[in-house]
Amino acid sequence: MPVPPVVALEIGTSRVRALVGEEREDGYLMITGVGECASRGVRKGDITDFDNALSCVEQALKTAEDQSKVSINQVHVVVTGSHIQGTISRGTTPIIPPDSEITTDDIEEVMESARAISLGPERRTLHSIHQQFFVDDQEGVVNPEGMVGAKLSVSMLILHGVRNRIMNVMRVASSAGVQTSGCAFAGLCSALAVLTPEQKESGCVVIDFGAGTTDYVVYANRCIALAGSIGVGGDHVTNDLAMVLRIPTGPAEKLKVDLGVQVPGGEVQDQPVTIQPSGGFAGRTARLTDVNAIISARLEETLEMIHDELRRNNLHNVMGAGAIVSGGGAHLKNIVEYTASVMNMPCHMGRPRNVSGIATATEGPEYAATVGMLRYGIRSGGGDAQPLSIRGMLGRLFGR
Amino acid sequence: MSEPKKEEKKTESNVKVPSRILLVGLGGMGLNALTRMENYSEEYADRVAIDTDGAALKASNAPRSLQFGAHLTDGMSTGGDVELGRRSANADFVKFREIFYGMELVILLTGLGGGVGSGAAPAIAQTARDEGALVISVATLPFPFEGDERARIAEKSLDLLRRSSHAVITMPNQYLLEDIGTDETMDDAFRRADEQMGAGFRVVWRLLAQHNLINLDFNSLKHMLESAGGVCTLVHAEAAGKNKAQLALNRVMKHPAVKNDNVLNDANGLLVGLLGGAEMTLLEVQEIMHGISNAVHSNARRFMGAGIDPSMKNRLSLMLLVGGKAEEAKPEAAPIPRKPEPAPADRKKPKAEQKELILQPTSKGRFKDVEPTIYEGEDLDLPTFIRRGMKLTR
Numbered sequence: 014m015p016v017p018p019v020v021a022l023e024i025g026t027s028r029v030r031a032l033v034g035e036e037r038e039d040g041y042l043m044i045t046g047v048g049e050c051a052s053r054g055v056r057k058g059d060i061t062d063f064d065n066a067l068s069c070v071e072q073a074l075k076t077a078e079d080q081s082k083v084s085i086n087q088v089h090v091v092v093t094g095s096h097i098q099g100t101i102s103r104g105t106t107p108i109i110p111p112d113s114e115i116t117t118d119d120i121e122e123v124m125e126s127a128r129a130i131s132l133g134p135e136r137r138t139l140h141s142i143h144q145q146f147f148v149d150d151q152e153g154v155v156n157p158e159g160m161v162g163a164k165l166s167v168s169m170l171i172l173h174g175v176r177n178r179i180m181n182v183m184r185v186a187s188s189a190g191v192q193t194s195g196c197a198f199a200g201l202c203s204a205l206a207v208l209t210p211e212q213k214e215s216g217c218v219v220i221d222f223g224a225g226t227t228d229y230v231v232y233a234n235r236c237i238a239l240a241g242s243i244g245v246g247g248d249h250v251t252n253d254l255a256m257v258l259r260i261p262t263g264p265a266e267k268l269k270v271d272l273g274v275q276v277p278g279g280e281v282q283d284q285p286v287t288i289q290p291s292g293g294f295a296g297r298t299a300r301l302t303d304v305n306a307i308i309s310a311r312l313e314e315t316l317e318m319i320h321d322e323l324r325r326n327n328l329h330n331v332m333g334a335g336a337i338v339s340g341g342g343a344h345l346k347n348i349v350e351y352t353a354s355v356m357n358m359p360c361h362m363g364r365p366r367n368v369s370g371i372a373t374a375t376e377g378p379e380y381a382a383t384v385g386m387l388r389y390g391i392r393s394g395g396g397d398a399q400p401l402s403i404r405g406m407l408g409r410l411f412g413r
Numbered sequence: 414m415s416e417p418k419k420e421e422k423k424t425e426s427n428v429k430v431p432s433r434i435l436l437v438g439l440g441g442m443g444l445n446a447l448t449r450m451e452n453y454s455e456e457y458a459d460r461v462a463i464d465t466d467g468a469a470l471k472a473s474n475a476p477r478s479l480q481f482g483a484h485l486t487d488g489m490s491t492g493g494d495v496e497l498g499r500r501s502a503n504a505d506f507v508k509f510r511e512i513f514y515g516m517e518l519v520i521l522l523t524g525l526g527g528g529v530g531s532g533a534a535p536a537i538a539q540t541a542r543d544e545g546a547l548v549i550s551v552a553t554l555p556f557p558f559e560g561d562e563r564a565r566i567a568e569k570s571l572d573l574l575r576r577s578s579h580a581v582i583t584m585p586n587q588y589l590l591e592d593i594g595t596d597e598t599m600d601d602a603f604r605r606a607d608e609q610m611g612a613g614f615r616v617v618w619r620l621l622a623q624h625n626l627i628n629l630d631f632n633s634l635k636h637m638l639e640s641a642g643g644v645c646t647l648v649h650a651e652a653a654g655k656n657k658a659q660l661a662l663n664r665v666m667k668h669p670a671v672k673n674d675n676v677l678n679d680a681n682g683l684l685v686g687l688l689g690g691a692e693m694t695l696l697e698v699q700e701i702m703h704g705i706s707n708a709v710h711s712n713a714r715r716f717m718g719a720g721i722d723p724s725m726k727n728r729l730s731l732m733l734l735v736g737g738k739a740e741e742a743k744p745e746a747a748p749i750p751r752k753p754e755p756a757p758a759d760r761k762k763p764k765a766e767q768k769e770l771i772l773q774p775t776s777k778g779r780f781k782d783v784e785p786t787i788y789e790g791e792d793l794d795l796p797t798f799i800r801r802g803m804k805l806t807r
Contacts, residue, residue: 056783095786133507244786245793252778253796257805262779283806303805310797318788 222342273346498532
C-alpha cells in the first residue's frame with residue numbers, strides 16, 4: 014500500500030513554510046510541494062497575532078497543495094520558542110527478584126518513571142528521549158535487556174514547553190482547516206535533517222539560527238545530551254542595528270544581509286557604509302567598524318550562551334564533529350567561519366540531506382527544520398495522529 | 414461636608430466592589446513587616462505569610478500561612494542559601510498560583526540579602542504576575558554593616574525582582590539610621606519603617622476601595638507604575654492640627670528617601686494619595702499638590718486621589734509614590750548610543766545601575782510589545798552593543 018504524503022508546517026518568525034513529501038524506497042525524501050509565505054503575527058517563535066498568522070498559514074498550505082496536487086488534511090507542526098527547555102531526568106526501578114534478568118517490562122517501567130517529572134500544570138512534555146541506561150550504576154548501557162542486575166536506571170532528556178504557547182501554534186494550524194498530527198521541536202527536526210551518522214557518532218552541536226530563536230541540539234556520548242532554544246535570532250541582529258544606528262528596520266535588515274559578520278582576526282579597513290534612503294528615512298552613512306561591532310556583539314553573545322551551556326555540562330571537549338549551522342541565519346555571510354572561531358571548534362553549513370525533488374527545499378539550510386519534520390512525521394507513523402512517542406525514536410534518530 | 418455623620422454613611426454605601434488585595438510577607442524580614450503592618454490592612458487586604466521555615470510561620474500571626482520547599486529545606490530556613498530559596502520557590506510554585514488566583518493587587522513584603530527573600534521573591538512575584546495581579550514588591554535592602562556579599566546578593570535579586578514585579582519599592586535599611594533617635598531601640602526603628610509603609614499602603618487601598626472626592630482607580634496606579642520603569646519610592650506622613658497640610662507636606666519632603674536621592678526632581682511618575690477627615694478643605698488639597706508639583710519635573714506624569722476617611726477627624730494622611738527618573742523617559746528623542754551612560758554607570762554605586770536600567774523599556778524597538786527574553790538577569794532584547802556599554806566610533 015502506498016504511504017500517503019506527509020505534510021510538515023513551520024510557522025516561523027520570518028517565514029511560514031509548508032512542505033509535502035514522501036519517503037522513497039531508498040530512504041530519500043521526495044519533496045513534491047513547497048508553500049512559503051512571509052510571516053506576520055509571529056515574534057520570537059510565539060504567535061502574537063492569531064489572524065495574521067492564520068492567513069499566512071492558509072496561503073502557504075494552499076501553495077503547497079497546488080504544487081503537490083494533493084489535498085492536505087493533516088500536518089505535522091514544528092514548534093520553537095525560548096520557553097522550550099531540556100531537563101535531564103533520571104528514573105530508577107528495582108529488578109525483582111534482584112539479580113535476575115532485565116526484561117522489556119523493566120525497561121518500560123524505568124522509562125515511565127523517568128518521564129514522570131513534575132513540570133507544573135502550564136508545561137507539557139514535547140519529547141522524552143532516553144540517553145543511557147545504568148545497570149547497578151554501571152554507566153553507558155545501550156540496551157539493558159537480558160542483562161542481570163538489582164537496579165535499573167535511565168537518564169532521559171525531557172524537552173518541555175509552555176502548553177498554551179504550543180497550543181497556540183497548533184491552533185493556528187487547526188484553524189486553517191487541517192488536523193494536526195503532532196508536533197516536534199525545531200532544533201531536533203533540524204538535527205534530523207542535516208546530520209550524518211558520523212557526525213552524531215563523533216559528537217556535535219546543531220545550531221539553528223532562526224529569525225526569532227536560536228535552537229540547539231547537542232549530540233555527545235552517542236546520545237542527545239542537551240537541547241534548548243534561546244529567544245534571540247536574526248531579528249535581534251536587525252533590531253540592534255536599527256536601534257543603535259537609529260535607522261528603520263528595512264535598511265537595517267539590508268545592511269545585515271549585505272555585510273554579514275566580520276570574522277575576528279581579519280583586518281578590515283574602516284570605511285563609510287551608505288545606508289540608502291527608504292520610505293520616510295532620508296538615508297545616512299555609518300562606519301563599517303560600527304556595523305561589524307554591533308552584529309558581532311550579538312552573535313558572539315548568542316553563541317557564547319550555547320558554548321557556556323556546553324561547558325557547564327562538560328561537553329565542549331567532546332564535539333568531535335564541531336558545530337553545524339542551519340536555519341535562515343546560516344545564510345549570513347561568514348557565519349560558518351565566525352561560529353568556528355567563537356565556539357573554538359570546526360563548523361559546517363547544515364543542509365538537508367538525502368532529499369530530492371523541488372530544488373529550493375532540498376538545498377537551503379533554512380529548510381532544515383521543516384524537512385526534518387517531514388522525516389520525523391514519516392517515521393512516527395506517517396499520517397496517523399499518534400502523539401510523538403519517542404520510544405524507539407532515538408534509535409531511528411541514530412539509525413541513518 | 415459639614416455633616417460628618419451623613420458623610421460617613423455615604424462613604425459606607427459607596428464602597429466599590431472590593432478589590433482583591435493580598436499582602437504577602439515573605440521570609441524573616443517579610444514576616445516581621447507583615448506582623449507590624451497588621452493594623453493597616455483592615456478589611457481591604459488579605460494577609461498571608463510565606464516562608465520555608467515552619468516554626469517562623471507558626472510564630473507569625475498572619476491569618477493564613479504557606480510553607481514552601483519543605484522537602485528541600487526539611488521545613489527549616491534556607492540559612493541564607495539563595496539558590497536553595499530559588500529552587501524551593503520553583504518547586505512549589507503551584508501553591509503560589511493558588512493563593513494568587515484572582516488577586517488584583519499583590520504587595521510582596523520581603524528583605525533582600527537572605528535566602529528566601531533574595532532567592533524566592535523574584536519567582537513568587539512572577540507567579541503572581543502570571544496570575545494577572547498587579548505586583549508591587551517592597552524590598553528591604555541590607556544595612557551597609559551587613560557586608561558587601563549581602564549587598565551584592567541583594568542587588569542581584571533586586572534586579573530580578575524589578576523584572577518580575579510591576580514595581581519595586583526599596584527600603585534601604587540605612588535610612589533607618591539617618592533619622593534615628595538616640596535612644597530608639599532596634600525594634601522601634603524597624604517598626605517605624607514598617608508602619609510608615611503600612612500607613613502608606615492603607616491610603617492606597619482605601620482610595621482604591623471607595624469612591625472618592627478625587628478618584629483613584631486601578632488603571633491609574635498601573636499606569637503610574639508602568640511609567641515609573643520599575644523602581645519606586647513610597648513615603649507617608651501624617652499630621653494633625655490647623656496647619657496639617659503644610660506639616661504633612663514638609664514631613665514628606667524631608668523624608669530621607671525623598672531628600673537623599675533627589676527622587677522628586679528625577680521622577681517620571683508620581684502618585685499622591687490623600688486621606689483626611691470630613692473637614693478636609695480644597696485649599697489644603699491644593700496646597701499639598703502645589704507643593705509637590707513644584708518639586709517635580711514638568712514631564713512627570715501625575716496621578717492623585719483624595720478621599721474622606723471618617724476616622725481621620727482633624728488629621729491628614731499623605732502618601733507619595735514616586736517612580737523612576739525623568740531623564741530616562743527621553744531616549745526616544747535623544748540618540749541612545751551617544752549617551753555616555755552605560756560605561757560610567759558600571760562603576761557607580763548600585764543606585765546608578767538601577768537608574769541606567771530604567772532606560773530599557775523604551776529602547777527595544779520591535780520587541781517592545783513582546784515578552785522580554787531574560788537570561789541571567791539580562792534583557793536580551795536590548796542590543797548587546799548597548800548592554801555591553803560599547804560606543805559608536807564617533
